[in-house]
Amino acid sequence: MSSWLSQPPLPFGHALATVTVAGLACHTVFRRLEPRSLLVFGILLALIPALLTPLFLPHASSVFTAMLYTFAVYLLSLVSSVVIYRLSPFHPLAKYPGPLIGRISKVWFAVIALSGKQHLYYKTLHERYGDVVRIGPNELSFRHVDSVNPMLGIRGMPKGEYWDGRAPENAVRPLLALRDPKEHARRRRAWNRAFSTPQLREYQAIVEARINQLLDILTGKTDQSIDLSKWLGWLTLDIMNDLMFSNGGDAMEFLDQDNVVQLLMDAQPMALLMSHLPWISDFYLWVPGVGRGLRDFRKYAARRASERKARGSDRKDVFYHLIDEAGLEPSPPSNAQVTSDGGLAIIAGAETTSTTLSHAFYLLLCNPKTYTRLQAEIDDPKMDSGVPASQARMPYLNAVINETLRLFPAVLSGSQRTPPVGSGGQTISSHFVPEGTSTVVHTYSLHHDPRYFSPLPDSFVPERWLSSEQQLALEPDVFRSGEVVHNTAAFIPFSVGPSNCVGRNLAYQEMRMVLCMIMSHFEMRFEESFDVHSWEDNLRDYFVVQRGQLPVVLKARTR
Numbered sequence: 001m002s003s004w005l006s007q008p009p010l011p012f013g014h015a016l017a018t019v020t021v022a023g024l025a026c027h028t029v030f031r032r033l034e035p036r037s038l039l040v041f042g043i044l045l046a047l048i049p050a051l052l053t054p055l056f057l058p059h060a061s062s063v064f065t066a067m068l069y070t071f072a073v074y075l076l077s078l079v080s081s082v083v084i085y086r087l088s089p090f091h092p093l094a095k096y097p098g099p100l101i102g103r104i105s106k107v108w109f110a111v112i113a114l115s116g117k118q119h120l121y122y123k124t125l126h127e128r129y130g131d132v133v134r135i136g137p138n139e140l141s142f143r144h145v146d147s148v149n150p151m152l153g154i155r156g157m158p159k160g161e162y163w164d165g166r167a168p169e170n171a172v173r174p175l176l177a178l179r180d181p182k183e184h185a186r187r188r189r190a191w192n193r194a195f196s197t198p199q200l201r202e203y204q205a206i207v208e209a210r211i212n213q214l215l216d217i218l219t220g221k222t223d224q225s226i227d228l229s230k231w232l233g234w235l236t237l238d239i240m241n242d243l244m245f246s247n248g249g250d251a252m253e254f255l256d257q258d259n260v261v262q263l264l265m266d267a268q269p270m271a272l273l274m275s276h277l278p279w280i281s282d283f284y285l286w287v288p289g290v291g292r293g294l295r296d297f298r299k300y301a302a303r304r305a306s307e308r309k310a311r312g313s314d315r316k317d318v319f320y321h322l323i324d325e326a327g328l329e330p331s332p333p334s335n336a337q338v339t340s341d342g343g344l345a346i347i348a349g350a351e352t353t354s355t356t357l358s359h360a361f362y363l364l365l366c367n368p369k370t371y372t373r374l375q376a377e378i379d380d381p382k383m384d385s386g387v388p389a390s391q392a393r394m395p396y397l398n399a400v401i402n403e404t405l406r407l408f409p410a411v412l413s414g415s416q417r418t419p420p421v422g423s424g425g426q427t428i429s430s431h432f433v434p435e436g437t438s439t440v441v442h443t444y445s446l447h448h449d450p451r452y453f454s455p456l457p458d459s460f461v462p463e464r465w466l467s468s469e470q471q472l473a474l475e476p477d478v479f480r481s482g483e484v485v486h487n488t489a490a491f492i493p494f495s496v497g498p499s500n501c502v503g504r505n506l507a508y509q510e511m512r513m514v515l516c517m518i519m520s521h522f523e524m525r526f527e528e529s530f531d532v533h534s535w536e537d538n539l540r541d542y543f544v545v546q547r548g549q550l551p552v553v554l555k556a557r558t559r
Contacts, residue, residue: 023077026045029044031085052070086104110277114273118412136438139438141441141445142428143442144446147429151428157417190322204513227549227550236510237256237354240346244345244346246308318349349503352410365524370400375519379520391516395466413442415440452489453487454483468484524553535550
């Protein structure tokens with residue numbers, strides 16, 4: 001049988017048409033099958049055009065030129081087909097408005113996200129285009145209270161491919177990244193036991209001991225400038241280590257000698273990039289040096305979890321429940337499952353809480369009247385502010401925390417959801433979302449929407465969380481008009497539904513204790529040279545918020 005190379009050459013036009021059709025067929029494969037494998041990418045984008053190169057050999061001066069022609073035609077037809085389809089009226093999301101470049105590729109949004117300002121970009125898009133914005137070829141962002149339950153509630157949708165990018169290298173994902181609702185419900189049972197009301201009461205003494213340790217350290221630093229944000233980060237890291245693993249690296253005592261906070265910060269940009277472009281997660285392992293911060297953090301988290309499992313504990317810490325030491329599950333969790341939850345414990349148990357506390361102190365110091373009101377409530381002996389159970393009933397304290405979470409939710413840009421392929425799609429409010437379409441309720445935009453929080457939706461007004469009588473008594477100029485909107489259904493700092501934050505009650509308890517104990521012991525003011533606008537300028541939304549310095553001067557209180 002003669003080689004196909006010995007056959008008469010195809011005319012140039014036929015060769016051109018053949019390669020063009022192959023490029024169009026490649027688009028069909030990508031659109032319908034959405035392959036993610038590095039091997040499949042190599043076959044579709046490199047091997048096929050390489051095999052088609054002989055078609056151009058008779059019409060080129062060299063093999064290199066023929067290959068150049070083939071790849072150019074193949075990739076141009078592929079890219080053209082992708083762009084035309086995504087901008088065409090035949091695309092399932094064609095009716096939804098959004099930036100042109102975003103409809104073509106998610107790469108643009110990923111670049112914005114890497115700047116750390118994606119939360120502001122989302123908000124700008126919603127202000128320009130409305131409640132539903134097409135932010136990617138197959139992704140929509142919602143800013144409407146009616147979208148919360150259909151997307152996140154009991155009858156909502158499972159997590160989307162965003163979480164494929166954030167999944168660790170091993171096959172077992174942490175709870176946060178699970179896309180299968182049944183597996184999520186199974187794994188969550190242990191977390192629910194770990195954060196039950198009886199367990200929270202047992203954790204109180206541990207939290208209080210660590211806060212007292214911070215108070216002792218800061219007492220030796222009065223009348224000098226300190227970075228309060230940094231110390232709050234170390235405090236919550238020590239609390240997390242005690243609650244999760246029964247001991248830790250003593251970040252406050254040894255100034256984070258394991259460099260855990262920096263490991264976490266270094267990991268987040270790469271994790272965010274892979275979230276917006278999940279196919280990258282299959283490539284970064286093959287490129288030396290890329291994603292080093294992410295890998296180092298995951299190794300550290302896995303080591304902490306493995307050490308705890310091997311060491312055991314004489315008390316019921318969180319990992320007592322996660323590794324099922326009580327034997328309540330039909331089968332014990334695997335080592336891979338245990339270690340995969342180590343990183344989640346650090347992120348969810350420490351960094352989000354310290355960020356909210358840092359925001360709270362920043363906002364209080366920017367608003368002296370609010371600071372004075374909270375100080376008065378904490379000092380009121382009738383409030384019994386030294387007791388966690390009493391703190392939960394302190395109205396102004398809880399108003400300050402809720403208003404902080406409204407302005408700066410711990411996860412600024414929410415959590416992605418997707419109607420599964422085969423589900424037929426999902427109706428969200430009055431909008432039909434085709435199956436396989438990624439969606440998000442953008443928390444930051446929702447919390448700043450005047451339709452749900454007014455007046456002054458972008459301002460720190462804790463009084464909006466009080467009764468109408470208290471509002472008029474404390475802020476008559478703000479609330480006298482009577483046009484007050486306070487829709488708590490739009491307040492979702494911990495998400496809602498089956499995948500809401502399992503540590504929500506612990507976070508509230510911890511934040512109340514920290515605020516009361518620090519404000520009971522110290523008077524605070526910003527360092528004189530501090531530019532108050534730099535705080536928000538330095539915030540970076542990498543799913544986990546990165547923050548800058550919060551330089552304050554403490555003075556011991558005398559009462």
